[in-house]
Amino acid sequence: MSATRTQQTVHRLVAGGLTLALMVSVWPGSGLAQDDELPGQQGLVRITKAQEAAVSNGLNWLATHQAESGAWSASVGFKLNNSYRVTSANRGHVGVTALAGMAFLAGGNLPGRGKYGEEVERALAFVLSCVQEDGYITHAGTRMYSHAVATLFLAEIYGMTHRDDVRLKLQRSVDFIVKCQNEQGGWRYAPLARESDMSIVVCQVLALRAARNIGIRVPKSTIDKATQYVVDSAVTGTVQSNRFSRYRSDLGTFHYQRDDNSRTTFPLTAAGVTALHGLGIYSNKLIESGVEFLNRNMDSFNRSYGDRGHYFFWYGHYYGVQAMYTQGGSDWERYFTKLRAYLLSRQEDDGSWRCSEGPGSAFSTAIGVLILEIPYCLLPIFQR
Numbered sequence: 001m002s003a004t005r006t007q008q009t010v011h012r013l014v015a016g017g018l019t020l021a022l023m024v025s026v027w028p029g030s031g032l033a034q035d036d037e038l039p040g041q042q043g044l045v046r047i048t049k050a051q052e053a054a055v056s057n058g059l060n061w062l063a064t065h066q067a068e069s070g071a072w073s074a075s076v077g078f079k080l081n082n083s084y085r086v087t088s089a090n091r092g093h094v095g096v097t098a099l100a101g102m103a104f105l106a107g108g109n110l111p112g113r114g115k116y117g118e119e120v121e122r123a124l125a126f127v128l129s130c131v132q133e134d135g136y137i138t139h140a141g142t143r144m145y146s147h148a149v150a151t152l153f154l155a156e157i158y159g160m161t162h163r164d165d166v167r168l169k170l171q172r173s174v175d176f177i178v179k180c181q182n183e184q185g186g187w188r189y190a191p192l193a194r195e196s197d198m199s200i201v202v203c204q205v206l207a208l209r210a211a212r213n214i215g216i217r218v219p220k221s222t223i224d225k226a227t228q229y230v231v232d233s234a235v236t237g238t239v240q241s242n243r244f245s246r247y248r249s250d251l252g253t254f255h256y257q258r259d260d261n262s263r264t265t266f267p268l269t270a271a272g273v274t275a276l277h278g279l280g281i282y283s284n285k286l287i288e289s290g291v292e293f294l295n296r297n298m299d300s301f302n303r304s305y306g307d308r309g310h311y312f313f314w315y316g317h318y319y320g321v322q323a324m325y326t327q328g329g330s331d332w333e334r335y336f337t338k339l340r341a342y343l344l345s346r347q348e349d350d351g352s353w354r355c356s357e358g359p360g361s362a363f364s365t366a367i368g369v370l371i372l373e374i375p376y377c378l379l380p381i382f383q384r
Contacts, residue, residue, distance in 0.1 A: 044375065045332070045333055045336050045337060047375055047376070048340075050344055051340060051344070051372050054344055054347055054368075054369075055372050057347070057351030058347070058368055059104060059107055060351055061350055061351035061352045061365055062100050062119075062362065062366060062369070063116055065361075065362060066100070067092060069126055070097070070122030070123050070124075070126035071092030071093065071094070071096075071097045071123070071126045071139075072092070072093060072097050072123075072366075073090050073091060073092060073093065073360075074090075074091070074093035074359040074360040074363055075089050075090065075358075075359050075360050076091055076140050076141050076359075077359070078143070082312075084311060084357050084358045088140045091139070091140035092126065092139055092140060093139070093140070093142060093359060093362070094130045094137055094138065094139040094142050094146050094150050095142055095145060095146025095147075095359075096146075096359055096363045096366065097126055097127060097150075098127055098149040098150040098152065099149060099363065099366035099367060099370065100123060100365075100366040101123035101127070101153050101157075102152070102156060102366070102379060103365075103366045103370050103373065104116045104119055104120045105120065105156055105157070105160070105378070105379055106369075106370055106373035106376060106378050106379040106382065107369070107373055107378070108376070110157075110161060111124050111157065111161060124153075124154075124157055127150050127153060127154065128166070128169055130150065131169040131172060131173060134176060135172035135173045135174075135176030135179075136173075136176050136191060137150040137176075143189045143190055143191075144187055144188065144189055144190065144191060144203075144204070145199070145203055147176070147177070148177065148200075148206070148207040149203060149207070151170065151173040151177065152203070152207040152381065154166055154170040155207065155210035155211045155216065156379055156380055158170050158214055158216075159210070159213065159214040159380050170211060170216055171211075171216055173207075174207070174208065174216050174217070175217075176191070177204050177207060178208075178219060178222050179192075181204075181225060181226070182194055182196060184196045184229055184258060185225035185226050185227075185229035186200070186201040186204075186226065186229040186258070187200045187201055187204045188200055195257065196229060196257065196258065197256050197257050198230070198254055198256055198257070198271050198272055199256070199267070199268065199271060199315070201226065201230065201271075201275060202272070202274055204226070205230075205275045205279060206275075206278045208222065208226075208278075209381070213380065214380075223280075226275075226279060227276075227279045230254075230272060230275045230276055230279065231286065232258050233254050233255045233257070233258045234253075234254050234272060234286045235251055235253045235254065235255065235264060236251070236285075236286070237249075237251065249264045250264065251289050251293075252269065252286075252288075252289030252290045252293035253268070253269045253272075253290070253293055254268045254271065254273075254290070255268070256268055265312075265316075266293075266294065266297050266301040266316050266320070267312055267316030267319065267320075269290050269293050269294060270290075270294060270316050270317070270319035270320035271319045272286075272290060273290040273294070273319075273327075274319040274322045274323045277322070277326045282326065287327070290323070291324070291331055294324070294335070295331060295334070298335065298339075301313070301316060302342060306342060306346070307346075309346075309355045309356045309357075310355075310356060310357045310358065311355060311357055311363070314353075314355065314363065314364050314367045314368070315367075317371060318367050318370070318371065320335070320339075321335065321336060321339060322374070322382070324336065325382065326384055328384060336374070339371065340371075340372060343368055343371065343372060351365070352365045353365050353367075353368040
């Protein structure tokens, strides 16, 4: 990287809320040898050549599979037990498009700038076109999960570019999340639902956190209610089970719904810990127990869902790696290096990753790339 280009990158990252020290310690091609360590940068993993190559190949695959509309095609649908019910196949998917767009952002690209600047610009145009008058971001039947991911994408774009057209629709989409929060303090798959679940709550929380970080209006009452929901969803006993439930609930896990009878899983626990971080809670017994559970169960989770590329695997590690990154220290280093090796061993020759059950390869490839890019520290939401 030339000196001029490095200076431009530094200026852009500082404007987006990142620190120079963090960027220099991990930015690929910064001039540091792979074995160099900077004082005061504890708990940061070294970026390997194989990791950089996997990211490059993944981004190239995404770029070659973007539609003219700017979207990435995927199967629109929803979770149904351990499977995925497709409601609309091979359609422009606003949630997957937002994930792919963030993968390019996390690789150092901006709308119209960088190697994949054109791809980011087209992805942004598609997402903006999906913002309805009431602020709901939807296309081809996508629901609140995709709305939240698209809102997060817009927040990251706005934090880096300060574009007025993005801010206008971002505020509208944030207002829609606020309006859809129910009495429980959470959200569900469909807008304005009375029930809530952790898988939807976490993505709304991260979208609100990213928006609030860059000056978008988010009521404190919304954050307070969401915090209570997440805390109430945690398992605080040693082992919880009763005759009305077929689920075993271990200490440190989080329930699917705020109910002792609902299931607890690796992805839900990753979501719960990440949600607490997103709500500004960084150290308590719930987080410590959750991190211990994730460390203890990572290998069995990978065996159950990783080898076949089930969307539970991608969803679980998308939040798991964020939880561990914010946790830092040896927990982060151990988790990431193990997950990195696992991902590198399963990347296809064309740069993609499999998704045997779920939205499809654009979804899994975007998440695979995002996970490997977290140590780059170029995306504002991926910072401590």
